Amino acid sequence: MELTIKDLDVSFIQGDREAHALRGINLTVGKGEIHSLVGESGSGKTVTSTCIMGLLPSPPVRINKGEIFLDDINLLSLSEEDQRKIRGMKIAMVFQEPAKYLNPTLKIGVQITESLILHLGMSKTAAEEKALDILTTVGLGGGKRILHSYPHELSGGMKQRAMIAIAISCNPLFLIADEPTTALDVTLQEQILELIMDLRNKLSMGTLFISHDLRVVHDISDRISVIYAGKIVENSSKTELFAHPMHPYSRLLLKSIPDAEKRGTRLVTIPGKVPDAENIPPGCAFHPRCPFAEDICKIEEPEMKEYQEGHSAACHFCGTGKIQ
Ligand SMILES: Nc1ncnc2c1ncn2[C@@H]1O[C@H](COP(=O)(O)OP(=O)(O)OP(=O)(O)O)[C@@H](O)[C@H]1O
Numbered sequence: 013m014e015l016t017i018k019d020l021d022v023s024f025i026q027g028d029r030e031a032h033a034l035r036g037i038n039l040t041v042g043k044g045e046i047h048s049l050v051g052e053s054g055s056g057k058t059v060t061s062t063c064i065m066g067l068l069p070s071p072p073v074r075i076n077k078g079e080i081f082l083d084d085i086n087l088l089s090l091s092e093e094d095q096r097k098i099r100g101m102k103i104a105m106v107f108q109e110p111a112k113y114l115n116p117t118l119k120i121g122v123q124i125t126e127s128l129i130l131h132l133g134m135s136k137t138a139a140e141e142k143a144l145d146i147l148t149t150v151g152l153g154g155g156k157r158i159l160h161s162y163p164h165e166l167s168g169g170m171k172q173r174a175m176i177a178i179a180i181s182c183n184p185l186f187l188i189a190d191e192p193t194t195a196l197d198v199t200l201q202e203q204i205l206e207l208i209m210d211l212r213n214k215l216s217m218g219t220l221f222i223s224h225d226l227r228v229v230h231d232i233s234d235r236i237s238v239i240y241a242g243k244i245v246e247n248s249s250k251t252e253l254f255a256h257p258m259h260p261y262s263r264l265l266l267k268s269i270p271d272a273e274k275r276g277t278r279l280v281t282i283p284g285k286v287p288d289a290e291n292i293p294p295g296c297a298f299h300p301r302c303p304f305a306e307d308i309c310k311i312e313e314p315e316m317k318e319y320q321e322g323h324s325a326a327c328h329f330c331g332t333g334k335i336q
């Protein structure tokens with residue numbers, strides 16, 4: 013299934029205060045594609061994913077405009093009941109912290125089988141058999157013991173795998189992974205990334221993979237969208253983005269990646285931070301931190317422009333020769 017987000021614009025309203033979290037997001041994740049959404053903390057990644065899942069409470073959230081389609085299903089116009097069905101059957105999500113998502117009082121087996129029984133109408137025995145299969149798929153062999161374990165009896169990496177097992181139990185067609193490896197050490201991180209690639213190959217799931225770290229997404233992504241202050245500022249195939257980054261923000265994010273050749277040199281950190289959603293600078297939101305900014309950047313917001321087929325960026329000076 014293909015996921016398409018069109019001009020999604022979302023605010024949090026509290027009294028007379030408005031936090032403008034998403035300012036016209038456009039993004040397409042093709043069937044079976046792994047599309048990464050990358051940006052620093054506070055840029056709008058989680059608001060995007062929870063909005064797709066229909067998990068943003070309104071109020072305080074106000075969807076100002078925009079549409080989200082899963083193939084031809086208009087997700088934002090569904091009733092709550094239909095949204096719940098889609099969440100169980102078609103779209104699944106894994107989160108940064110499994111501890112928050114797993115129910116500490118229920119055995120892992122019950123947490124996997126309950127959705128199989130509820131959504132797929134399986135018998136308890138059939139659901140338990142399927143749960144064992146799924147646990148093997150996510151690399152939790154010796155499944156019987158895991159089925160009877162409580163979350164606190166599992167290590168961090170096992171909990172993350174158990175959460176992925178629950179997420180994929182009903183054969184979702186689309187997976188959202190919101191920083192699923194951030195809390196893990198490097199070895200476990202690599203294992204979970206391999207698992208996500210493996211699942212895409214086995215199940216042809218489209219995946220929106222969220223991370224603040226371009227290093228993490230390098231191996232798994234087909235396409236990458238870079239998000240800054242609630243807007244996509246660059247969208248490209250992974251290969252193109254790493255070879256020819258266009259937006260100054262993407263370039264700085266890439267420079268903060270240590271690579272083997274440059275070992276020993278200091279990492280660049282980008283001075284300043286993502287603006288608060290209540291206080292987005294006028295013009296290009298990145299201008300206060302941008303080494304190339306000129307007067308126009310403070311006044312006029314640059315549009316996304318396609319510079320090469322499938323490679324777009326939003327910057328007044330992309331393609332002008334000023335940014336080499
Ligand atoms: N419940 C809320 N009320 C008000 N503002 C919010 C709320 N949730 C998020 N925001 C604002 O929306 C913006 C985007 O937040 P979001 O959580 O999507 O960032 P993120 O990219 O996921 O960051 P991180 O990498 O830290 O997870 C931030 O400015 C944040 O302050």
Ligand SMILES: [Mg+2]
Pocket residue numbers: 057058059
């Ligand atoms: Mg987040």
